[in-house]
Amino acid sequence: xxxxxxxxxxxxxxxxxxxxxxxxxxxxxxxxxxxxxxxxxxxxxxxxxxxxxxxxxxxxxxxxxxxxxxxxxxxxxxxxxxxxxxxxxxxxxxxxxxxxxxxxxxxxxxxxxxxxxxxxxxxxxxxxxxxxxxxxxxxxxxxxxxxxxxxxxxxxxxxxxxxxxxxxxxxxxxxxxxxxxxxxxxxxxxxxxxxxxxxxxxxxxxxxxxxxx
Amino acid sequence: xxxxxxxxxxxxxxxxxxxxxxxxxxxxxxxxxxxxxxxxxxxxxxxxxxxxxxxxxxxxxxxxxxxxxxxxxxxxxxxxxxxxxxxxxxxxxxxxxxxxxxxxxxxxxxxxxxxxxxxxxxxxxxxxxxxxxxxxxxxxxxxxxxxxxxxxxxxxxxxxxxxxxxxxxxxxxxxxxxxxxxxxxxxxxxxxxxxxxxxxxxxxxxxxxxxxxxxxxxxxxxxxxxxxxxxxxxxxxxxxxxxxxxxxxxxxxxxxxxxxxxxxxxxxxxxxxxxxxxxxxxxxxxxxxxxxxxxxxxxxxxxxxxxxxxxxxxxxxxxxxxxxxxxxxxxxxxxxxxxxxxxxxxxxxxxxxxxxxx
Numbered sequence: 116x117x118x119x120x121x122x123x124x125x126x127x128x129x130x131x132x133x134x135x136x137x138x139x140x141x142x143x144x145x146x147x148x149x150x151x152x153x154x155x156x157x158x159x160x161x162x163x164x165x166x167x168x169x170x171x172x173x174x175x176x177x178x179x180x181x182x183x184x185x186x187x188x189x190x191x192x193x194x195x196x197x198x199x200x201x202x203x204x205x206x207x208x209x210x211x212x213x214x215x216x217x218x219x220x221x222x223x224x225x226x227x228x229x230x231x232x233x234x235x236x237x238x239x240x241x242x243x244x245x246x247x248x249x250x251x252x253x254x255x256x257x258x259x260x261x262x263x264x265x266x267x268x269x270x271x272x273x274x275x276x277x278x279x280x281x282x283x284x285x286x287x288x289x290x291x292x293x294x295x296x297x298x299x300x301x302x303x304x305x306x307x308x309x310x311x312x313x314x315x316x317x318x319x320x321x322x323x324x325x326x327x328x
Numbered sequence: 329x330x331x332x333x334x335x336x337x338x339x340x341x342x343x344x345x346x347x348x349x350x351x352x353x354x355x356x357x358x359x360x361x362x363x364x365x366x367x368x369x370x371x372x373x374x375x376x377x378x379x380x381x382x383x384x385x386x387x388x389x390x391x392x393x394x395x396x397x398x399x400x401x402x403x404x405x406x407x408x409x410x411x412x413x414x415x416x417x418x419x420x421x422x423x424x425x426x427x428x429x430x431x432x433x434x435x436x437x438x439x440x441x442x443x444x445x446x447x448x449x450x451x452x453x454x455x456x457x458x459x460x461x462x463x464x465x466x467x468x469x470x471x472x473x474x475x476x477x478x479x480x481x482x483x484x485x486x487x488x489x490x491x492x493x494x495x496x497x498x499x500x501x502x503x504x505x506x507x508x509x510x511x512x513x514x515x516x517x518x519x520x521x522x523x524x525x526x527x528x529x530x531x532x533x534x535x536x537x538x539x540x541x542x543x544x545x546x547x548x549x550x551x552x553x554x555x556x557x558x559x560x561x562x563x564x565x566x567x568x569x570x571x572x573x574x575x576x577x578x579x580x581x582x583x584x585x586x587x588x589x590x591x592x593x594x595x596x597x598x599x600x601x602x603x604x605x606x607x608x609x610x611x612x613x614x615x616x617x618x619x620x621x622x623x624x625x626x627x628x629x630x631x632x633x634x635x636x637x638x639x640x641x642x643x644x645x646x647x648x649x650x651x652x653x654x655x656x657x658x659x660x661x662x663x664x665x666x667x668x669x670x671x672x673x674x675x676x677x678x679x680x681x682x683x684x685x686x
Contacts, residue, residue, distance in 0.1 A: 130500055130501065171545065171549075171585070173549070174545065174546065174547065174548050174549045174552065175496050175545070175547050175548065176496045176497060176498075176499040176500035176547075176548055176552065177500055179493060179496055179497040179500070180497050180500045180501055183497065214421065214424050214426070215426060216407075216419060216420070216421060216426050216427065216428055216429035217426070217427065217429070218429060218430065219430075219492050219493070219542070220542065220543070222493065240419075240429050241406075241407070241421070241429070265426060266629070266632065266665070267424070267426075267665065267667070268424075268426075294543075295542065295543045295581075295604055295605060296604050296629075298604075312543065312544055313543065313544060313545070
């Protein structure tokens with residue numbers, strides 16, 4: 116079993132989506148549990164990719180194809196996981212703040228979050244503080260992650276934090292921020308909880324925030 | 329006192345000059361802001377007003393299908409989504425200045441690309457705005473400024489047609505496709521430049537725009553750059569070299585790991601040195617200042633402060649070091665937004681050039 120799981124992890128790390136789905140089908144036919152396939156195969160593989168990304172051993176192309184392979188795998192596994200009662204470790208809503216239409220960094224963070232077993236509700240780009248608050252009310256996430264690429268839009272991060280405060284839900288959620296102009300000192304002034312410099316660190320920080328809740 | 333053309337030519341060749349060169353880019357919103365109180369005259373160019381040493385001309389249109397009329401596919405009070413001649417669906421803000429959202433791309437794979445490639449093989453003269461080139465060149469010549477043909481190189485040609493995600497995933501999944509796209513755009517660019525320069529004369533140098541990095545990382549590994557992008561960079565730069573034209577390459581983001589290969593490709597100058605992305609002017613100068621000229625690297629966030637002490641301190645911490653070797657052109661690490669007040673920008677130039685005298 117462990118050999119097959121390792122092969123799934125390795126295929127994911129190489130971004131071989133077809134091989135990942137074929138190996139998962141084989142594992143399922145051999146009665147390997149869907150939870151093991153997810154956690155020890157797919158998520159473990161994405162962990163390695165994220166670690167290599169942080170160390171500059173792989174770059175965005177390799178992360179993208181690994182995430183696509185994981186997506187193919189999780190799509191196949193989804194009904195089996197539901198049947199087994201397996202759940203994500205937590206939930207995050209993510210979006211690029213109002214006035215900002217950039218999505219590459221936000222999409223990378225989404226992929227990395229999913230690679231940590233976090234369910235992600237992607238609100239897209241140009242998301243107003245009100246939309247973030249509405250989404251919180253609907254989704255009840257553990258983490259809200261805000262992205263901005265422009266110095267002219269990063270002020271919306273502060274506005275979003277203030278909207279959560281005004282709605283009386285600020286203490287119910289961990290608010291993370293990131294993007295090209297964002298720094299830890301800005302996080303402090305914006306009143307957010309976590310700033311990370313890259314997508315992989317963001318995913319690890321989100322996971323820890325969820326586990327420590 | 330040297331002219332702009334003498335100064336920039338010398339700087340790109342690391343030869344002695346009287347002072348630093350000076351050049352800058354501005355966000356679109358800065359132009360009306362600086363003109364609105366008459367500080368910059370309505371008909372006055374920023375190059376003239378601020379005494380820049382360089383001037384650019386952007387004459388090429390590399391949209392794949394020139395006959396395609398841009399279609400509005402969705403519109404709200406705030407945004408408009410269009411389908412363009414690259415098959416790209418882009419959403420733009422109507423009221424804010426920002427790069428567009430990449431909604432979708434027709435070209436996602438090599439097969440999709442094959443549908444668009446034929447548009448880009450023949451150097452159609454409709455892609456060249458001869459008049460714009462002529463006017464910019466003439467304005468530069470009158471003011472003795474260094475004139476660059478400016479345009480995108482292959483990385484910046486590919487993502488408008490395939491989007492960053494498809495292009496970058498393609499680098500890993502189907503490198504031959506990316507190599508083919510890059511080569512097609514490089515060949516087209518060279519062919520168009522041959523037509524333009526034969527008819528209108530050569531510029532003083534080339535300026536290639538290639539945003540290949542983001543925060544703390546290039547988009548691709550140095551190895552992938554070397555395999556897929558470098559050959560086309562070398563091809564376009566070799567063309568410039570054949571005409572004895574120096575080349576400046578612009579890239580936002582953190583591209584330090586790519587610099588050795590960019591230098592091997594033949595660049596004479598590298599512009600931007602974006603501090604908030606993790607670049608460091610002093611480190612780049614120390615490691616590469618003997619090989620190439622540098623432009624930029626002054627943290628534009630200091631200018632945002634509109635505080636002369638902060639701007640002055642930033643300049644004092646960098647200019648005395650980077651002026652060593654005659655290889656530096658004063659500019660910020662990103663374009664100047666309208667939030668930088670006119671007087672702040674003026675002070676930045678005056679203080680920078682005061683420190684940058686030889």
